[in-house]
Amino acid sequence: MLRIRRGRVIDPATGTDAEMDVWIDGDRIARVGRPGPSGDAPKSPSEEIVDAAGLIVAPGFIDLHAHLREPGGESSETIESGTRAAARGGFTAVCAMPNTRPVNDNASVTRSILERAAAAGSTRVWPIGAASLGSRGEGLAEIGAMQKAGIVAVSDDGRPIATAKLLRQVMDYCRALGLMVIDHCEDPSLFGGAVMREGRRSVRLGLSGMPAATESIAVARDLQISELTGCRFHVAHLSARASLELVRAAKQRGIPASCEVTPHHFTLSDEDVVYDARFKMNPPLASREDRAALLEGLADGTVDAIATDHAPHEAAMKEVEFDRAPFGVTGFETALGLALELVHAGRLSLMRMIELFTSGPARVLGKTRSIAAGEPADLTLLSTDHAWTFLANESASKSRNTPFDGRQFRGGPMVTIVGGRIVYRRDAEMTRAGKQIARTT
C-alpha cells in the first residue's frame, strides 16, 4: 500500500482541484479521499507514505511524441535511458515513434520494443507503428499485426506520409481498425534543403529557409483526407499559425482531428537561432507570430496536447556545420518546466496545463486518464515554485542536444509513479548528489 499524503490533487478529467490523499494498492489507485488528521500513522505497517504537502498530484503525464532510438540508434538513446529521462521529466507513458533501425513496421519489432520496455523501462512505452513499409511511402506496413502486438497509432514520422493516395489508403484501413493516424505534415518540394524557417533571421544567417506553408499545405491535405475517410487524424509537432487555424476550423466542422505542440515551439522562435545545431529541429523554430498563435491555441483548447518530440542525437552528430547536422532536440526533462513558464506568465491555467499533459493526450489516443479508484496508478507529482537549473550534462538521456542547457526554472517534476512504482524522486536524487559531493570533498 502506497499513500500520497496531503497533496493538491488536480485532475482535469473530473475538474477536481482539492487537497486529498491517494491510496495505491498494487498497480491501481485504491482510493482517493480527504486527508486524515495531520501526522496520522500508517494504517498498516506495510503502508508507505509519500509526503506530497505543498505539491500537486496530477494524473501521470503522457508524451505523444518521442524518439527512443532503440533499436538501431543506441549510441544516441536506449529505451532504458530514454524512459529514465522521461520519468525524470514527470512522464509516465511515452509514445515511441517508429523511425528506428529497423523501422517499426511489423509486429516483431513492436514486440521487441515492448519487451525491452517491460524489462528496462522506467515508464510505459506505447509504440507507434509505421504507416508504410520502412516508412518509404510505398506499400502499407503490417498495421493490423502491429495493432495486435500493441501499437497505439500509426505514423511515418520523420517524414510525411508520402502521397495523398497513400494517406487515403492508410486512413481507410486505420479507420476500420479503429487506429489513429499521426502525420509529420510537410510538403517536401517546398521544404527543399531548408535548415530553418524562412524569414529575417534565415536571410541574415544565410541559412536556407522554408516558409510556414511547407507545413500548412500538408495539414490541409491531411484534414481533407481525414474528412473523406472519417479516420482520426493527429497533427504532429504543429508549429505554424496557418496550420493551427486549419485544425481549429476542421474541429468546428466535426472532422476528427487533433494536434500537439512542442515546448521548444511555444518557447522559442526563429529569432533565437544561432549557428549551433542545438537550435536545429524539424519543423524548425517558427516566427514570433506563429508562436503567439500557438500560445492562444494552447489556452483555447485548439491544441490537444503538449508533446516533446524528444529527438536525441549523440554529440558527434550535432557537433558539425549547422546545415549538415540532423534535425532534433531532446525534450523530456525540460517540458514541464517550460510549460510552467506559461502558467507563471498567466498564459495558461494550471488545470489547463495539466490537461495538456494528461487527459488531452489520452483523449487523442482514445484512452482515459484520471485519478480515481480502479484507474492505473500512474501519477505525476510536481512543484510549481522550487527553483532549479537544467544542466544537460546531468540529464538521464544519453544525448545532450538541447537548446535549454543552463536554463533556470521555477517548478518541475518531483515524483513520478508508474503502475504504483516510484520511478523518479527528485529528493532522493538530490540526496544522492549531495552525498557524492560530500565524498569528493
Place this chain on the structure above:
Amino acid sequence: MPEYLRNLLSIEQLTTEQITFLLDESKPFQEFQRHPLKKLATLRGKTVALAFFEPSTRTRISFATAASRLGADTMNLQAESSSLKKGESLLDTVRTLDAMRPDCIVIRHSSSGAPDFVAGKLDIPVINAGDGTHEHPTQALLDALTIRDRRGTIENLNVTIIGDILHSRVARSDLHLLARFGCRFTLCGPAMWLPGEFECLGAQVRRTTRIEEALEGADAIIVLRVQQERLHEPSLPLDEYVLLYQLNPQRLRRARPDALVLHPGPMIRGLEIDPTVADGPQSCVLEQVTNGLAVRMALLFLMIGARPEGEPTKGSTHAAD
C-alpha cells in the same frame, strides 16, 4: 585604438571604429604592393593555416600571398585533397590543423556559420574567407577600400547591387559594411533572389526588379557573379538573365557618370557584365584584386603580428605547453 580584433567572422560583428581602423591600416600595405621587393619580415616565424573546404582560387591565393609577403609561412588544406573526402568531420580536421600550432586559421566553407562554429572550438584567431551564403568579410573590406580610394569617401553613397542577392555572401557583407557609413542601397535581380527580408539589413535598402531603375543615380555598382549552380532552383534561362540584368554600356549611362563598377569575381563576361563595361574606365575589378592583398596583409598583421601580450585564451588546448 579600437577594440582588439580576436576573430574576423563577419562584418556584422565589427564596430564602425574597427572597420575604419582596418581600412586605415590597409593603406600602407596598398602602397607596399608597388614596391619592387615585396617581402617583409614582420610575421617571420608565424604560420597561417589556410583551410579551404570549398574550392577557391583567388581568395586562397590572395591570403597565401598576403601571408608570404609578411614573411609568414602557410599550411594549405584544400577540399579536393583533404581528409574530408575520407569522411573526417570539420571539427576533427581543424583540431588536427590546430595541433600543428598555426597562429591563425583562415576558413572558407560552403556551410554558413562554419567559421563561427570553429571559432567556438579553437583558441587561435579565425578569419572567415567566405562561409556559405552568410558573409565574406574580407571582400567587403576590399570593396570599401576600393571605393574609398576612388571616391575619397565611403559615406552616404548610392550603392546598387545586381544579381542573386539571396545566395550572395558578398552582398550581405557589403550591406553590413557600407550601411554603417550611411550608404543607400538598391538591390536588383530576379524577384526570387530578392527577398523582402533584405530591407531589414539596413535602414535605407530598397528593392527593384528593373535594372534601369536600379542604376539611376548610382555612385557604385556591385555586380554579382551568376552562380550557374543556383540556376536550377527554379531554372531561369541564362539568356533571360542576360536580357534583363546584364550590366551593359547603355544601362550604365543611367548611373552617375563617375559611377564605379565592382565585381567580386570570378567574372563571366557576356553573362552578368558586358566586356566593354568590364574593361571600361569605371571598372575597378583589377584594383579590387590588388586591394584584396592589402586588406588581408593588414588583417594578418593586426591579428597575429600585433596580438597583445598575455591575451587571455579560454580553456587552452595547448595546456601542455
